[in-house]
Amino acid sequence: xxxxxxxxxxxxxxxxxxxxxxxxxxxxxxxxxxxxxxxxxxxxxxxxxxxxxxxxxxxxxxxxxxxxxxxxxxxxxxxxxxxxxxxxxxxxxxxxxxxxxxxxxxxxxxxxxxxxxxxxxxxxxxxxxxxxxxxxxxxxxxxxxxxxxxxxxxxxxxxxxxxxxxxxxxxxxxxxxxxxxxxxxxxxxxxxxxxxxxxxxxxxxxxxxxxx
Amino acid sequence: xxxxxxxxxxxxxxxxxxxxxxxxxxxxxxxxxxxxxxxxxxxxxxxxxxxxxxxxxxxxxxxxxxxxxxxxxxxxxxxxxxxxxxxxxxxxxxxxxxxxxxxxxxxxxxxxxxxxxxxxxxxxxxxxxxxxxxxxxxxxxxxxxxxxxxxxxxxxxxxxxxxxxxxxxxxxxxxxxxxxxxxxxxxxxxxxxxxxxxxxxxxxxxxxxxxx
Numbered sequence: 001x002x003x004x005x006x007x008x009x010x011x012x013x014x015x016x017x018x019x020x021x022x023x024x025x026x027x028x029x030x031x032x033x034x035x036x037x038x039x040x041x042x043x044x045x046x047x048x049x050x051x052x053x054x055x056x057x058x059x060x061x062x063x064x065x066x067x068x069x070x071x072x073x074x075x076x077x078x079x080x081x082x083x084x085x086x087x088x089x090x091x092x093x094x095x096x097x098x099x100x101x102x103x104x105x106x107x108x109x110x111x112x113x114x115x116x117x118x119x120x121x122x123x124x125x126x127x128x129x130x131x132x133x134x135x136x137x138x139x140x141x142x143x144x145x146x147x148x149x150x151x152x153x154x155x156x157x158x159x160x161x162x163x164x165x166x167x168x169x170x171x172x173x174x175x176x177x178x179x180x181x182x183x184x185x186x187x188x189x190x191x192x193x194x195x196x197x198x199x200x201x202x203x204x205x206x207x208x209x210x211x212x
Numbered sequence: 213x214x215x216x217x218x219x220x221x222x223x224x225x226x227x228x229x230x231x232x233x234x235x236x237x238x239x240x241x242x243x244x245x246x247x248x249x250x251x252x253x254x255x256x257x258x259x260x261x262x263x264x265x266x267x268x269x270x271x272x273x274x275x276x277x278x279x280x281x282x283x284x285x286x287x288x289x290x291x292x293x294x295x296x297x298x299x300x301x302x303x304x305x306x307x308x309x310x311x312x313x314x315x316x317x318x319x320x321x322x323x324x325x326x327x328x329x330x331x332x333x334x335x336x337x338x339x340x341x342x343x344x345x346x347x348x349x350x351x352x353x354x355x356x357x358x359x360x361x362x363x364x365x366x367x368x369x370x371x372x373x374x375x376x377x378x379x380x381x382x383x384x385x386x387x388x389x390x391x392x393x394x395x396x397x398x399x400x401x402x403x404x405x406x407x408x409x410x411x412x413x414x415x416x417x418x419x420x421x422x423x424x
Contacts, residue, residue: 003356003381005327010353014379046377046402047259080406083295115217141222144215165258167226169215190258194292195405 018042026051033061033207037185040203044195055178055186060159063183064133064204065211067158068093072132075099075125076197077118077142077164081135084198089205098131100124118142126155135161137197140169147177160184161200163192230254238263245273245419249397252415256407267390267398272371275395276345276416277423279370280305284344287311287337288409289330289354289376293347296410301417310343312336330354338367347373349409352381359389372396373412375404 004010018039019027030038034056041050071094076082082097090097100106100121110117118139125131126149134157136143143164149155162177162184164170170190178186185200216222230251231239242250246268253262283306288294294309302309312318312333322329330351337343338361346369348355355376361367374389374396376382382402390398397412 003353003384005331005353007322007328010328010378010380017379043378045405046379046382079295080292080410083291084406110219116219116222119217141215141217166222166255167229167258168222170258172215193257193407194296195407198292 014043015039022048022051030056036207037061037200037203040199040206041187041196044199045193047191049191050187050196053187053189053191055188057178057186058181058183060183060185061204061207064159064201065208067132068095068204068208070132071095072158073098073128073130074133074135074201075122075128075131076135076137077101077122078138078194080194081137081197081201084194084202086202086205089209093205093208097135098125098128116141119145122146123149131155132158133160135197135201136164137161137192137194138164140164140166140173143173143177144169147173147180150180150182157182161197163187163196163200165192165196166190226255227251234260234263242268248419249273249412249415252411252418253399253408256411257405259403261403262399262408265399265401265403267400269390269398270393270395272395272397273416273419276371276413277420279344280307280416280420282344283307284370285310285340285342286345286347286413287334287340287343288347288349289313289334290350290406292406293349293409293413296406296414298414298417301421305417305420309347310337310340328353331357334358335361343367344370345372347409347413348376349373349404349406350376352376352378352385355385355389356381359385359392362392362394369394373409375399375408375412377404377408378402 038051038054074097076097076099079099082099101117106117106120110120118141122142122145134146143162160182162174174186250266254260286309288309288311291311294311313329318329318332322332330353334354334357346358355374372394374386386398
């Protein structure tokens with residue numbers, strides 16, 4: 001069967017197609033680095049609507065690059081995100097991704113309080129001073145909890161990827177978060193997800209790699 | 213802050229909203245069980261277009277339920293899929309998900325042959341007679357390779373979730389696969405992804421759980 005089998009050729013062709021088909025107004029709206037993030041999200045979802053939904057608040061790419069260079073701990077709200085982020089670049093930068101939703105203490109406490117594990121897991125994350133970045137691809141309750149902790153001065157992240165998905169609270173939590181002036185990449189509306197969170201961070205990691 | 217914090221309430225409300233907003237023609241098109249799969253995919257992506265894109269070929273849900281009950285090995289083309297599938301139900305059914313894209317022998321051979329790791333990893337999977345199901349959420353090259361092996365009689369899966377995403381080969385590989393009469397859930401067009409593959413399998417696992 002005849003099809004493209006070379007990985008770099010597939011990736012290059014994909015990005016060419018994405019650029020060709022993107023709305024020219026959308027292309028003009030973003031900086032070069034922002035566009036690398038937007039294109040990678042479209043590459044991951046095959047959904048051009050992300051060109052209209054992604055917002056960059058308070059220079060998040062520059063902040064993220066500086067933060068990642070320090071070798072930080074990053075909290076992700078799903079194990080899928082943890083599994084999807086490029087392990088080689090993370091390791092080279094001495095960064096680590098953590099997630100606590102499957103921890104026994106988190107499961108127990110969430111059951112007792114009748115709240116999502118995402119809430120309890122985020123509370124645990126906000127107590128760790130080495131966690132300087134948050135990737136939220138799934139749970140609006142995680143983003144609400146993070147917002148509360150930031151407002152109360154309990155955590156002060158270098159950057160946040162705020163892309164929870166869904167029908168109950170996702171849009172509202174992101175609308176609220178985007179007014180908070182935290183360096184962040186936000187997908188407005190209902191869309192988002194773990195693959196979107198991964199695409200955003202991987203795009204930034206590739207920018208870091210290209211500066212070597 | 214006031215927002216819904218109870219996990220089952222969030223899930224129930226989400227599915228109510230999805231059903232309310234789904235096109236009535238789409239709702240009528242599917243069986244009850246198929247609809248559970250379609251709704252979970254929409255829940256995962258917040259993208260109603262999946263109602264038009266998902267195809268069920270050769271009774272895949274019934275086949276999958278029977279196959280899973282036997283305690284099978286499942287091949288997933290990404291570690292994100294492996295991380296996202298409900299581990300409790302899998303364990304209870306004595307099923308296991310495997311993925312070889314990060315194996316040293318796969319990385320080495322892919323580099324030498326100048327092909328994607330997805331191809332080499334899928335070739336390895338097709339040699340394992342205990343792998344009776346395939347979830348492809350990322351790489352069209354994995355789906356092409358699987359299709360070749362099925363045509364050549366080298367593997368005969370109980371069911372396939374064929375939802376690779378992207379701009380180079382995704383649509384073509386799925387179009388071809390959907391003509392092969394393999395029990396499968398296919399997302400036509402460019403869309404799909406690891407979260408979609410996870411949503412399909414988790415929906416089927418919940419159907420199995422509900423029959424206990």
